[in-house]
Every structure is written in structure tokens, then in C-alpha cells.
Amino acid sequence: MLRILPEERVAILHLIENEASHLTTAREPVHYMIYGRNAEHNNINTVSDNLRKVRRAALRLASQFQNDVSRNRRCNGHMEENKENRTSEFCDDFYQPQNYIQMHKADESRSSGVTSLNLMEGSDADAVDDQNKELDKVLPNGKMIISIRLLCSPPNYKAQNFHFDYGQDFETVHTMFVAITPSVVGNSTELLRWNDGEVATKARHISRRRNRLVIDKDVIFTDNKEPTSTSENDVIATKKPDDVIVTRKPDLISLEMEQWDIAVVKTSHHFHRRGDTFASNFTRLMLNIDLADAPDERLTEVDDVVRNDVKDVEDDDFVCIDTLRSLTEERICGTEIIDNMYEQDIVLVGKLY
Numbered sequence: 001m002l003r004i005l006p007e008e009r010v011a012i013l014h015l016i017e018n019e020a021s022h023l024t025t026a027r028e029p030v031h032y033m034i035y036g037r038n039a040e041h042n043n044i045n046t047v048s049d050n051l052r053k054v055r056r057a058a059l060r061l062a063s064q065f066q067n068d069v070s071r072n073r074r075c076n077g078h079m080e081e082n083k084e085n086r087t088s089e090f091c092d093d094f095y096q097p098q099n100y101i102q103m104h105k106a107d108e109s110r111s112s113g114v115t116s117l118n119l120m121e122g123s124d125a126d127a128v129d130d131q132n133k134e135l136d137k138v139l140p141n142g143k144m145i146i147s148i149r150l151l152c153s154p155p156n157y158k159a160q161n162f163h164f165d166y167g168q169d170f171e172t173v174h175t176m177f178v179a180i181t182p183s184v185v186g187n188s189t190e191l192l193r194w195n196d197g198e199v200a201t202k203a204r205h206i207s208r209r210r211n212r213l214v215i216d217k218d219v220i221f222t223d224n225k226e227p228t229s230t231s232e233n234d235v236i237a238t239k240k241p242d243d244v245i246v247t248r249k250p251d252l253i254s255l256e257m258e259q260w261d262i263a264v265v266k267t268s269h270h271f272h273r274r275g276d277t278f279a280s281n282f283t284r285l286m287l288n289i290d291l292a293d294a295p296d297e298r299l300t301e302v303d304d305v306v307r308n309d310v311k312d313v314e315d316d317d318f319v320c321i322d323t324l325r326s327l328t329e330e331r332i333c334g335t336e337i338i339d340n341m342y343e344q345d346i347v348l349v350g351k352l353y
Contacts, residue, residue, distance in 0.1 A: 002104040008057035015050040023152040031333040034148040036323020094197030106260035146290040153284040162271035167346030170292040173268035178287035179257040187280035192250040192271040215350025219245040
């Protein structure tokens with residue numbers, strides 16, 4: 001079981017009360033960037049004790065996460081070339097917890113009586129540099145950390161586009177959601193659940209080939225009662241059968257969590273978003289830790305992806321753009337950046353829910 005320790009909870013709250021206090025008053029969703037892969041090599045700004053303590057907590061959690069690394073990685077992005085490998089076993093497994101949502105409940109028996117911290121005290125430059133190097137390296141469990149961030153979701157704000165996290169650079173990404181406040185219907189991360197694993201697998205394949213999945217073009221919903229701009233029959237007639245998905249609308253699943261619960265979601269495989277908060281009366285806060293399978297980084301396993309950058313696939317290491325941009329803004333990443341999904345993510349385009 002993954003659990004956030006009492007002293008780690010205090011460290012997170014101290015960070016929010018001090019350096020990241022903007023999260024509690026923001027009227028738009030913003031992120032406070034704690035760490036981004038390869039983004040801070042030239043950062044000369046001071047790293048606070050609170051920040052380093054939360055980094056240490058995130059590193060511990062990331063190191064403890066276990067899954068069958070890359071077990072299904074060749075099933076996606078190679079369907080046309082290797083249809084014989086696209087087995088019913090994989091499709092049946094698509095919504096198993098290890099490939100979908102793993103929920104770890106908070107241990108309330110350890111949540112009280114915390115008055116002090118002992119998470120890597122000190123703030124000298126050498127210690128900061130050592131921590132950056134430790135965060136940059138591949139973890140013993142075969143994972144590497146892409147980013148660590150605090151998220152806020154205030155009331156009365158619209159939803160994001162549905163997307164796959166870092167889909168243009170990695171094949172397999174898991175996100176650890178640590179609930180600092182409760183996450184409820186009306187203010188939560190929302191996921192799509194397709195009709196079955198076969199549909200979900202095909203949706204991901206087409207999305208990865210094009211960096212997007214366009215409603216009414218790449219996917220036709222048979223239960224869509226609203227008029228579409230293009231005739232469904234015309235769309236289907238002009239495409240190969242493998243290039244268009246005809247299915248009912250996917251279900252909308254809210255990631256409901258109590259305070260300090262941890263959910264691990266395979267965000268590279270399941271379209272998800274920050275849901276709208278028009279019915280909410282509180283600001284939701286979350287610690288996010290994004291992890292990639294180390295062998296997946298910018299290799300030919302994702303050669304079906306058309307990237308929006310001009311880098312050679314093997315030219316350079318991945319850089320977390322959100323963190324890089326936040327360094328001149330006191331680590332705050334604004335809404336216009338975090339809701340621009342087209343630089344490193346893969347997007348579901350069109351209105352749905």
C-alpha cells in the first residue's frame with residue numbers, strides 16, 4: 001500500500017501555507033511546480049526547505065510504486081503492423097486496476113500527533129544539487145519522475161480538454177494523485193471509460209498516431225443526439241475501417257478521494273481532465289507525481305506519434321516545459337500553460353460532457 005506519512009503531510013501543508021500560498025487564493029487553476037525532469041539544471045534560484053521536504057516525500061512514494069513495467073507496451077501503436085499481437089487478453093485487462101485506477105486509502109491511525117519534521121533538513125547548495133541528481137536518475141523500480149507539482153482547482157471554472165499525459169514523448173505514464181483536500185463529484189479529476197477494452201485500445205492507437213482524437217471525425221458516437229457538422233456515413237465512407245471508431249459515448253468517471261488518499265492512474269492510456277467546478281464551493285488541492293517507464297523515453301516505440309517539436313527522437317532528454325517556464329514566475333504555472341495540451345500531451349478534440 002502507498003501511504004503518505006504524517007511528517008510528509010505536514011511538509012506539504014507547510015509548503016502550501018508559505019511558498020505555494022497562491023494556490024489557496026487563485027481564482028483560476030494553477031500549478032506550483034516542485035520538480036520537472038531536466039528543467040532545473042541551470043536554475044540558480046534558492047530551493048526552500050519546504051520544497052525539498054516535499055520532493056523527498058514524492059521521491060519516496062515514486063520509489064515504492066510497483067507495477068508490471070511495460071507489460072503491454074507493444075500492444076499500442078503497432079496495431080496495423082502486428083494485429084496478431086493485439087490479443088483479447090490485453091483488451092480484457094485494459095480496465096483492470098493495474099492498468100486503470102489503483103486506490104490506496106489513507107491510514108488515519110497515523111494522521112495525528114505530528115509536531116516536527118525530519119525530512120532532509122538543511123539548505124546548502126550541494127544538498128540541493130544532490131537532490132536534483134537523485135530525482136533525475138532512474139529509480140530502482142524502473143520508473144523515472146517526469147514532474148512533481150501541486151494543483152489547485154478553484155470553484156466556478158471550466159473543464160480542461162481530455163488528454164493523455166506526455167503522450168508525445170512517453171508510451172507509459174502513471175500519475176500518483178495525493179489528495180490534500182477531498183476530491184468529489186463536481187470538483188475532481190474525471191476519466192473516460194469506453195464501452196470495452198477493444199474500443200479503448202483502438203482509441204488510444206488512433207490518438208497516438210495523430211496526437212489527437214477528433215470527435216465526429218475519428219470517433220462517431222452512436223448515441224449522439226445533437227446534429228453533427230459532417231454526416232456520419234460520409235465520414236465512415238471516406239476512411240479505412242481501422243481509422244474511425246463507431247461506439248457509444250464513454251462513461252464519465254469522477255476520481256473520488258478522501259483527504260490523503262492516493263490514487264495511481266495510467267494517464268498515458270486513459271483520457272482524463274480536470275472537471276468543471278461550477279457546482280463546487282471549495283478549492284481542491286492535489287499533489288501530482290508523474291512517472292514514466294524508463295525504457296519508454298523518446299525511443300522508436302513511439303514512432304507512430306507525430307510530435308509538435310522539431311527535435312530528433314534520440315537527440316535530447318525530455319524537458320518538463322511547465323517547470324521550465326515556472327522558474328521565472330516563482331514556480332507558478334498559469335492556466336494558459338497548463339490547459340495548452342498540444343505541446344506534450346495527446347488531446348481529445350471536441351465537446352464531450
